[in-house]
Amino acid sequence: MQNNLGKHSRVTIAGDEINLDRLREVTGDKPTYEMLMKHFHIPPQKYFNMATDTVDKNAGGSASDRIALICDRDDRSQVTYSYQDLAALSNNLASFLQKKGVGKGDVVACFAGQGIESAMAHLAAYKIGAIVAPLSQLYGPEAVRHVLQDCNPRVIVTEQLLWERIATTVEDIGIELAIISDNKEITKNRLDFQSILDIPASRDFVSAKTSVNDPALLLYTSGSTGMPKGILHRQGLLRGYLSSVSLFYEMHMNEEGQRLWTISDWSWVAGIFNVMLTGWYFGHAVVAGDQKFTPSWTFSFLEKHSISHCFLTPTALKRLAETKDPRGAWPGIALRAIGTGGEPLPAAVLEWGQRELGAPINEFYGLTEVNHLIGNCSRLWSIKPGSMGRAYPGHTITVLDENRVPVKDGVVGEIAARQDDPTLFIEYWQNESRTRAIQHGEWILTGDYGYRDEDGYFWYKGREDDLIKSAGYRIGPAEIEDALVSHPEVVEAAVIGVPDEDRGHAIKAFVSLSNPENASDQLVTELQNHVKTTLAYFKYPRIVEFVNQFPLTSTGKINRKELRRQENAQWN
Template identity: 40%
Template sequence: MSWWQDLEAEHFEWAVPEQFNIAHACVDEQNPDDLALVVDTGGHWARYTFGEVATMSRKFATVLADLGLVSGDRVGVMVPQGIEVLATHLGAFRSGIVTVPLSVKFGSDALVHRMRDSGAKVLVVEKDCYERVADGIGDIPGLEAVIVVGRLDQLSDSTPVQILDFHSLVDDAAESSELVATGPDSHAIIIYTSGTTGNPKGALHGHRILLAHMPGMRTAFDNAPQLGDVFWTPADWAWIGGLFDVLFPALALGCPVVATPDKFTPSRAVEILSRHKVTGAFIPPTALKQMRSIGIDKTAARGIQLRALGTGGEALGEALQAWVASTLGVDVNEFYGQTEMNLTIGTSRSKWSPASGSMGRAFPGFEVTLLDPLGEPVEIGEVGEICVKAGNPGQFLGYWNQPSKTDEKVYDGWIHTGDLGRTDDAGNFWYQGRADDVISSAGYRIGPGEIEECLLSHDEVAMAGVIGVPDPLRGEAVHAFVVLSEGSNSSEELRQELQTHVKSRLAFYQYPREITFIDSLPLTTTGKILRRELRALATSANGLG
């Protein structure tokens, strides 16, 4: 299909149809009898054809219509990998409704902010997640219904909205025949991304986000699709990587995807790759490190049949790359992008051999350059900000209800990533770190501001400053510096209490693994935290220098 994009063309040109809908591309255009999804829960796995996924998505479209939702409305989705989260997204897309993916690791504060900010009218949530965030449901204005996946033991008497059962609704619903005539710029999905200050921002994408991922995805997975391709990723289907590096592009290529709703473990990864004969996988570096750390060797990996392995979110490193090649029998293709503009740079080792340690080159269809603080291109070998030419189909439509923030991200014809890099004579990009203070930990982009605000909500915290520090497993770990309220005393018990405070209210991966109690924070004259001085303190205290 033309919208897959022609990777062999001498001069790449985007093929963007006037009408485009993600649901139609992913299931309606596929052979209904072909396998689309395998949900593996460990002791049991279920298989769904494209026809069965399409039917379930059409039924869910009816559910949304019966609840009064119309094109342009938003629905939050907090469900682990599986048929339910897929049917929810596709049912919404075919109805012109915008989805708001939410990590199953979120606590109530993280959920409430995203639901309030997006104005979502419905929340689809897995039962264990619901029980964790139920107390915050009443703080979401405009929420009309909560649809729960799985049976609840009991309902809270104080829940202010109707609580409905997902499978009962879908089983009883008729199939909707409607497919809203969406264009490439029609609103499809809001994916929240963290910044250095304040709350996370919602990156709004149109339906074109799928076709814009095809060049990078097909290149990184060595000219996918190939006969017999099966895809899997342990990445949460709430992030752009899980959804658009693997799930939706693979389905749009007519390839089955394996879903694993349970927690990632190295041994489970080997089991999944072997059992389902996965040929293409996106596995973040942290997960690969965990697989190496428990001693997985060629014998343990003998059943793995990967032909292409992609990774991203943090630097891979030469040692890990060598382990993958010798143990899993496949070279790793790295790729780079952001929620606002994903899969822009990467490698395809079957086509060219990038210098070891480099990020690779710009994928077809993307113009990437390095700019200095004045907006001028830097020379080869010099460090500059990684910027992507604006006007690309992969570009987000803007931050939800924050046009001024959008203007700070996109200006003078370029999308400014805030990441630093350099290039070599061969055109390879080399990552040089962040230009701002976003923490990159285990593939997650974590904004310090949200963690600081959460810490400040604790009665014994007067001030808080958060930075990322080097971590051999995660790339970076969250380190918080805390000034206690008058009358409070530091202790190991309080340290653990603050860690739990953040973990339960935001997300498991956001809690500070290190907390240092100090008398005062280093501040600028305008009251901003001097994070470089906090980094120096952390380096001195932990011997990281």
């Protein structure tokens, strides 16, 4: 790109993030969104590793003794690790796995909460060129079984309490090795996590030299039908997140001494890229603490650990915003910026964040397949409450009509990202046809509908399929329906999302019983608990309605669209 700024013609993230000083070098004292988009560029790079280019990079430099990870669980204990600690311990685990024959392309499953177990599983897998498959600790036994059968891991890293939940369900899958923290029953193939970390790495251990395109991360997310689907990402994925995270964290990432945290699982993008790996890339302290959310606990945790930047779902922020004068009750809160995504945030909550916490709340939008496409950075451009924000630098976004042709501003269509997007996935795990289905020419189809206004802000309108977005989660109805039908009282079930002020959408189940006389509040509770234990806590239907029949499509299928229409009419 040619201009009169000489060697500073492009802002890049080659070893750096978007920071205000660098931006001013390029664009002058008053940088704008337009200037940023004009000069931004991610230079090509052949090799990258999400462990050696984050933790090890800092462990080998002036940040070696700096705090990298603080583990705080249920206030039972607090353990702090430096960058040097994480580098050495992950070498130990990586070397151990390598000796066991685990290597490039093998899958290492991780079923753990926030903490050292998850950190080590990620870092060790990346170092040997393996693929880490993180599983949400919210998953029930059947969901875990499905994922493990689907990805066929050589090893699983987990915690004793979680292992006890799934052990009998997965015992026939044939996982070669389970590494379990606080393991109470050590056997040949069921080893203790801490004991393995204490085994020094081989003297000749060297981390794999991985290409930016080598597979590295297998994320599972709900689809519109069936159980969670695997989405495979590459080693170079982190490079595509650095600029957007820098922006929704208000370009503070180049300043030393930041502390990052999220209430979200480290099995999803929010935990892995909005906090963990990005924090370590920039040499900051990542705080691990995933107790059950309550406003008072969250404010106390933010104060206790002097959290400077965090990701919180819109649902969590709405709950927090109900608290009057949080700084009066927790004066040590040190928040500088909050990132959020998953559903639109009310203007009142945006205003509350700035007024009560002194921290801007920047929304962003994307999919697990291709992420951080659109968003905000209040330091550079004004926020329009209700919009998703503007296209982030490095991402080319358009809106397409039914013929896959770009539409004019103001016209609703399907939001699409270009095929060269820096956060684009490799494929749906072992599902080539599904991968091809979201590709059209130069575009990746998101399945989400909206429009772009004349100022370049995008506005979300809805989704083409039946996915439910509730409290920041993307939930497929079919797996909940399957769980409900597995209950002996249920003949048929249909699940939709209904408007909910706190969650964006709440899960509602329409249920037909084999014996309609058995319908009762007690059975509602029983069905809700059945889904919690079969799938995951966040997937249970908060509303259950017993029905005798369902609206059907012309092909005899339950018409969820009609159910949604009826519910929306009642809501309106």
